[in-house]
Amino acid sequence: MAHTMAIYIVLDRAHRRPFSVKSRFAREGAFYVGMAASEAWITTAADEHPSNEQWGNHWVITESGIRMRRQLDEILRAVTKQEDPAD
Secondary structure, three states, rough: OOOHHHHHHHHHHHHHEEEEEEOOOHHHOOOHHEEEOOOOOOEEEEOOOOOOOOEEEEEEHHHHHHHHHHHHHHHHHHHHHHHOOOO
């Protein structure tokens, strides 16, 4: 579950407030940032067009990253609802 949360946090952060490639957040979460980038959930590309050759210095979420974030959001809601002792 910790890995799922870590990926969710990276995607959420890239969506809400893109972070610098040299930021403390990127360095401390390098494994998960690298994993999200490898899966094409985040990018530093200035535009998602395949022929784009312009790169930025901030990680931003991609369309597939947004979809994955939504899926993880549903999973995490289901898990936390099951673990809620108030139910």
